[in-house]
Amino acid sequence: MEATSVTSKGQVTIPKPLRQRLGLRQGSKVEFVLVGDHLEMRVVSSPVEVPESGFGMLKSKRTAVPADFDPAEMLARGKTRQRK
Numbered sequence: 001m002e003a004t005s006v007t008s009k010g011q012v013t014i015p016k017p018l019r020q021r022l023g024l025r026q027g028s029k030v031e032f033v034l035v036g037d038h039l040e041m042r043v044v045s046s047p048v049e050v051p052e053s054g055f056g057m058l059k060s061k062r063t064a065v066p067a068d069f070d071p072a073e074m075l076a077r078g079k080t081r082q083r084k
Contacts, residue, residue: 014041 002015014024024030027047033040 029044
């Protein structure tokens, strides 16, 4: 059993080995239950890691094309490659 202190704000730090074993991360939800003369903490849910955007997750076999690519504009400006 590991002991920890209660801060002036009523917060406690859960020891790292216990956080790892329970899968607790920032944003995890826990509930507290008073059982007789002791307190039980139960994990309600742990956040699922979702990337902010899916960009870069999958690799394409095609050559990347800039978002502002406009072949008609290139033709109008005469910036096309001459075929041999």
